[in-house]
Amino acid sequence: MIVMSNKRILILTAGLLVAGISYGQTQSTPVHFAFHAERTGDKTYRVHLTATLDPGWHIYAQVQPKSAISVPTKIAFTRSPLVILDGNVVEKGARETQTIKEAGIEQYMYEKTVDFVQMVKIKAEVKTTLTGSITYQVCTDKECLRAATVPFSISIP
Numbered sequence: 001m002i003v004m005s006n007k008r009i010l011i012l013t014a015g016l017l018v019a020g021i022s023y024g025q026t027q028s029t030p031v032h033f034a035f036h037a038e039r040t041g042d043k044t045y046r047v048h049l050t051a052t053l054d055p056g057w058h059i060y061a062q063v064q065p066k067s068a069i070s071v072p073t074k075i076a077f078t079r080s081p082l083v084i085l086d087g088n089v090v091e092k093g094a095r096e097t098q099t100i101k102e103a104g105i106e107q108y109m110y111e112k113t114v115d116f117v118q119m120v121k122i123k124a125e126v127k128t129t130l131t132g133s134i135t136y137q138v139c140t141d142k143e144c145l146r147a148a149t150v151p152f153s154i155s156i157p
Contacts, residue, residue, distance in 0.1 A: 029138070029145075029148065030053055030054035030056075030057040030138055030145075031051050031052070031053050031054075031057065031059055031136065031138050032051070032052045032053075032054075033049065033050065033051055033052075033134065033150055033152070034048070034050045034052070035047075035048065035049055035050070035152045035153075035154045036048050036154065037120075037130070037154050037155065037156045037157075039157070040119075043121055043122045043123070043124075043125065044086070044119065044120070044121050044122075045119070045120050045121075045122070045156055046117060046118075046119055046120075047117065047118045047119075047120055047130060047154055047156075048115055048116070048117055049075060049089075049115070049116040049117075049118075049134055049152065050113065050114070050115045050116070051110070051113065051114050051115075051116070051136070052112070052113045053110075053111060053112055053113065053138065056140045056141075057111070057138050057139065057140055058096070058098075058109040058110060058111045058138065058139060058140075059073060059109065059110050059114060059136050059137070059138050060072050060073055060107060060108065060109050060110075060136070060137055060139075061073065061091060061095060061107075061108035061109060061110065062074065062075070062089065062091065062116075063108070064107050064108060065106045065107065065108070067104055067105050067106050067107075068105065068106065068107035068108075069103075069105055069107070070107050070109070070137055070139065070144070071135070071136070071137035071147040073116070073134065073135065073136045073137075074134070074135045074136075075089050075116055075118070075132065075133075075134050075135075076132050076133050076134075076135075077118070077130065077131070077132040078130075078131040078132050080128065080129075080130065080131075081123070082122055082123050082124065082126065082128045083120050083121070083122055083123075083128060083130055083156070084120065084121045084122075084123065085118060085119075085120055086118075086119040086120060086121050087118075087119055088118075089116050089117065089118045090116075090117045090118075091110070091114055091115070091116055091117075092114070092115040092116075092117055093110045093112075093113055093114035093115060094110065094111070094112075095108055095109070095110060095114075096108070096109055096110070096111065097109075109139075116134070120156070122156060127155070127156070127157060128155075128156050129153055129154065129155055129156065130153075130154045130156055131151070131152065131153045131154075132151070132152055133149050133150060133151045133152065134149070134150050134152060135147055135148070135149040136148060136150075
């Protein structure tokens with residue numbers, strides 16, 4: 001029987017803990033966001049919050065069936081006295097349905113890319129910024145990362 005001293009066990013445990021923390025901090029996110037606004041008319045803009053995913057990963061739609069267990073994507077805009085949101089955020093992409101028959105789960109998701117689009121109107125012809133955050137969860141067929149929130153700031157010319 002091999003007996004390790006308490007000091008060696010403590011050093012080994014500390015080393016493993018540091019390695020685990022370091023791995024968690026260096027792991028990059030598999031989703032990459034791009035934000036921009038385009039003029040569509042007089043004081044009217046189309047705002048794009050575009051998610052591009054690494055191969056094998058998917059992000060969940062904003063609205064999910066009752067049986068879904070994933071974290072749906074949520075987009076929150078900061079109120080601005082100069083900006084009026086026109087309608088709801090629309091998802092543009094190839095939405096897929098994920099079905100897990102054994103658990104009775106059905107959920108909606110996007111792979112590769114999805115563009116979340118919000119129409120806005122500005123009250124005056126001035127330069128302003130639309131800010132907010134997007135909360136999302138990404139998964140593969142084998143693992144899910146914890147939900148994350150990313151702030152955004154989009155210039156509206």
